[in-house]
């Protein structure tokens with residue numbers, strides 16, 4: 678990890694989407710070293726689109742993005758960013774051991790033709806130790822649970838000695854015990870001063886480590902501030918929503934929107950009032 682006070686990610690009036698369709702627009706965002714930011718928002722609001730857009734993994738349709746002070750299109754130091762994608766991409770057909778997957782994180786640090794050095798092996802072991810999977814180093818990755826596989830992907834990012842970890846729902850679909858382990862892993866990374874941007878629906882699991890919340894609603898950043906300010910913001914948002922839609926108080930939740938949870942329904946109706 679390189680220590681610096683330069684912003685890790687800077688976005689000015691960014692818009693991101695697919696093809697030429699913008700999904701998230703007018704984003705202004707600064708991520709500084711040591712920040713641990715939770716990106717919250719209803720399903721489909723654009724959280725994944727935003728984080729992938731920042732990293733150049735989906736279309737960047739406007740505005741400026743800088744990574745470590747370098748315009749994203751010119752940025753080449755990819756090892757400085759560890760990305761843990763939304764759903765674990767380790768399919769059952771992948772025949773590789775846990776340590777082989779984690780070792781992939783070392784590749785940006787050595788030419789492809791050079792064999793792994795003692796330092797590479799140590800980095801893999803350290804990363805596995807951090808996520809609590811050292812004892813599974815030689816296991817076939819397909820035999821691990823979803824939560825453990827998520828930790829393998831975090832270890833892969835750590836082995837690369839990334840300065841920032843960008844994680845998309847690391848705790849989603851993981852049982853309570855594994856969620857707790859993941860939260861502890863993230864807590865220890867935060868304590869080391871690791872910069873993290875974490876998309877999540879489970880703020881409670883990360884409550885103690887997050888120092889900032891960015892909330893996306895209907896494709897715009899609706900809130901960016903401290904967890905305390907966010908709590909007040911949510912209360913005001915709910916009050917405003919009821920004010921504009923007083924009938925929600927006497928509706929059965931099931932009548933709100935077909936096939937959507939109450940939160941989704943709330944958001945569809947709330948769009949534009951953010």
Ligand SMILES: Nc1ncnc2c1ncn2[C@@H]1O[C@H](COP(=O)(O)OP(=O)(O)OP(=O)(O)O)[C@@H](O)[C@H]1O
Nearest residue numbers: 695700718719720721722723724725726727763893
């Ligand atoms: N590959 C894609 N091509 C086209 N549109 C997409 C693609 N991926 C997502 N979208 C659309 O972009 C919008 C935002 O999706 P996104 O996945 O960013 O939301 P999200 O906030 O991350 O949702 P969730 O919490 O469910 O993961 C949705 O309308 C979705 O249908």
